[in-house]
Amino acid sequence: MAEALSEARRIGEAIRLARVLQRRSQKDVAAALGYHQSKVSRLESGRGTDDIRVLRAVAQELAISPKQLGLAAASGAASPTADPEAVDMDRRTFLAAGLTALTPSATATAAHDNLVRALLPGPASAGTGTVLDTTVLRDRVGAARRLFCTCDYTALERTLPGLIADLRQAAADPAPADVLSALLATAYQTSTSLLLKQHDQGGAWLAVGRAMAEAERSGDPVILASSVRVQAHVLAREKYTAQAVTLVRHTADQLTGSYDGRSPKYLAAVGLLLLRGVTAASGGGDRVATEEFLAEAKEVAQYVSLDQPDAWANFGPTNVALHEVSALVALGDAGLALRAARPLIRRHIPVPERRAALWVEVARAHHQQGRLAEGYQALRTAESCAAQDVRRPAVRHLVADMVARDRRRTLPELHHFSRRLGAAA
Template identity: 75%
Template sequence: MPSAEPVASRDELVQALLPGFVPAGTAAPLDTAVPRRRVGEARRLFHTCDYTALEHMLPGLIADLRQAAHDARATDAFSPLLATAYQTATSLLLKQHDQGTAWLAVGRAMAEAERSGDPLILASSVRAQDHVLAREKHTEQAVALVRRTADQLTGSYDRRSPEYLAAVGLLLLRGATAAGGGGNRAAAEEFLSEAKEVARYVSLDRPDAWATFGPTNAALHEVSARVALGDVGLALQAAHLLMRRRIPVPERRAALWLEVARAYSRQGRLAEGHRALCVAETCAAQDVRRPAVRDLVAEMAARDRRRTLPGLHRLSRRLGVPA
């Protein structure tokens, strides 16, 4: 019997996101140092794909930040932290295929980002909003949103901080993903080209809060865009080059192998696709258990009508989607 804990955690997260009241948190510190560390830990849990722990952590974190922001309402010191917490909640909810609650979370992220007045926090919140738009198939709006926002931030990269470069680069990569998903090849190519230009000014792929932007992640998004556009052969060529690189973030390593699995599946190469899924599971087991991947596994297993790949069917049963 499935545990009731995930449902309870989801309910607590929804409660923490609801407007109209300040939830009772466990603490309301006016110093931002401890909350900043907690927000960093939430981001770490996301990047390591520990979604269960993150779902347990977020309600209390958001409640405490809202209380602290309420107590310090004369300043906007907590708005950047709240915006980042809401962005993280949005990313988690999208992983869980809960678009309805993701809209609530991203609306709060945008409000706090605007309150903060920080263009980098705003760019990150726009990126989260764009992700929700693209997931709901509003790809034209998603592409236009990234274009408008990026046009206000791009340029003079040699004088920008790593945080600035990461915010702009990740926004451009989100635009490439949205364009690729909508079949807009020209926009996808343009966003990828711009993101690669930004990545030239990033010295390495760092395992910290801004880790998910750099040359490697730009290349990984190119793989994703190629798969979405149907350029499966080109996607696999790019992926094979990435397999030789060190990818420090588990969520990004899993993303690579999941795109490889999708590409192989598109080509009808189910055995290779199954092997890629197994590698992804070793990178981040919880990421393979999210709904989008379970759908992919179910579809692949259903196509193996003669059951020539027993390992694929074992995986589908383990994920609760037997063919």
Template identity: 70%
Template sequence: MADGQDQGRPLGEVIRRARVLQQRSQADVAASLGYHQSKLSRLENGHGTEDTRVLRAVAAELAVPLHHLGLAPPTTPPTADHEAEDMRRRTFLAGSAASLAAPSAPPAQHHRELVRALLPGLPSAPSDHVPSLPQLSARVSTARRLFCTCDYAELGRILPPLIDDLRQAARAADSAPAGTVTGLLATAYQTLTGLLLKLGDGGSAWMAVGRAMAEGERSGDPVVLASSVRVQAHALARGKHSSHAIALVRHTADQMTGAYDRRSPRYLAALGLMLLRGVTAASGAGDRAATQEFLGEASEVARHVALDRPDAWANFSPTNVQLHAVSAAVALGDTGVALETAQPLMGRRIPVPERRSALWVEAARAYSQQGRLADGYRAVRIAESCAAQDIRRPAVRELVADMAARDRRRALPELHHFSRQLGVPA
């Protein structure tokens, strides 16, 4: 199923771009075709594109040339005028994509330092003061807290020197047990992977994944390795390799599940978060069976552990499982289910800002899919109040841009003002 989706994603993107260029909502186009909005949402995500009858109907409605959807070969060679028009269109689309992808935090110099921290190089000269293991552990905990509180600018500043010090400590002959230091280094690389994915830098994130996996294996700690598997599955799913992410999570979970009443909170949190990454990958691929499988197992793990604080080693709890159920429902096009699941969470105290923001962003996606742009806008602004830097990442900026583009009559001037503030005017 995922392989078919991978092939369908380019077609889905053609449909989405044509719709956005015409400033039409999913609900509007779907209604004109006699479909439910969720069907068009799934098409734009690469699902169901093998149905040529549906593709032809969409092509006719959006005036998409059939050969752009693989339904016919180009009928005439391009003329100079056509080439000029194509160039203008490609320039417009490239400019739009670039504006959506540009991260606002951390600053560019810190981003360069993040990438530099991943590159191989000669060992640095021994420092006069090598940080102790407790000091390094405290700094890693600080990095995790900054990620959970969405302070990406400060996180981007402290991660490179932290990774340098951890590398030096791992090389030092008189350091603490190598497994302990490499475990901390793996955790730093895991955090860096998450930050780079938030910023839309998938290429650098893959380098960080490789580093995290290597250090996780060196540590000999199954918990650290499971956490590295989690970020690898995240990168795979983000790179549209959902079937591989699902298989990776399932294989690793098979080796860790069971005897939950005898496991440490740290072990259970690592396993639970990995299962939730499986939920994200499976729902993104439209695999309902795998989504429910991972959600069910994560719920069972959550009966035995609740780490729900920004300063915790990992943030896993029953609340986190419910948040992923909301996200999965949105990805599957079940917006009514998503909002119904989200409703009790909206009045609950969620201590981790990144999780609070995620709840309202997913609610905004659900409202947007239903055509409730005013509710979607309000949800995004609540997410901003939870974690201002988090809503400036590319994925949320694209959501705001899409909502603004669909408000053709400008009934929500505040939405257009906000999209301009984010640098993505309709």
């Protein structure tokens, strides 16, 4: 398995290096091939492809030897009756395409393994032995959410397995089932978000399945909306953007209506769901849906603003504006993104995860424009906001891409930063 994953990553790196050496953007290559930028991004990240014709087209466009992408026949001439698309690719690479998304990182820690085990079906594992009072459990769930919002991912990863075990144990007793299901759903939602930060897609699928089941048991529309939001995030991360947009649209249509009579928690859940629609739609290049979700989120934000790092935090005009910046970057509008980011840079954003997210998007925008020095400075600012957030795989990949682009090593500090993060160029 490790060999297959290594082969998929090697092919992705070969594609990325060829593109960077030709000073071409992902968007430019994708446009030449008639694909969306996300297709090229997916290949370069080493997540493989289920369509060998895509690899052939990329090899031709970037003048890469087909053998470098595992496209040469393994041995001898192909049988005249064999499917040329099937015999043309090394089997290990083809398997990697399907399995990488469901395989945790080879560098997974013991704490990570414990979290994944806590998500598996079957009898609940032994809890922490602490009091299983519902009020205490609610406080612990809130504390876990704060760890996420403050980007203390290491502590969160250690906390979640015991919290989930205690919640499952409490749910087995004759207690208010709907309350405990709601708390369990929130714990699973938090697990999903953490696993997505770590690029563990398989673990995220496990967690979001549990979150949806508990949300439905709770009967709470707020909990259900939050679980749908993280499910849409998982779908969008796997490039099922159309399905993610449909899911958000369907759920939001059932929840939207007269906002002035709703509770802050309800409005925050709806608003965050709409913002997930913004992310999914922009990631899929759907400008119309992106603008529609943004407009609705802005309307909801007129009635609620929760910017404290708790279970229902991070929704309000500021977070809507942050998502607008992110959407512009995803759509390739770097100049517009930087213009939209300027007022946010001067605004107080109390949640570290959101502050770091802003500066990472600013770095992406500068990178799109080829302004590596400005991108590097933005990443250093992001690190000052939330050091652990900058060490997640998505940011390390961005740094590695920037380093590869600086072929003349005009920014030695960027190369040092890359080494410190463990981002291979």
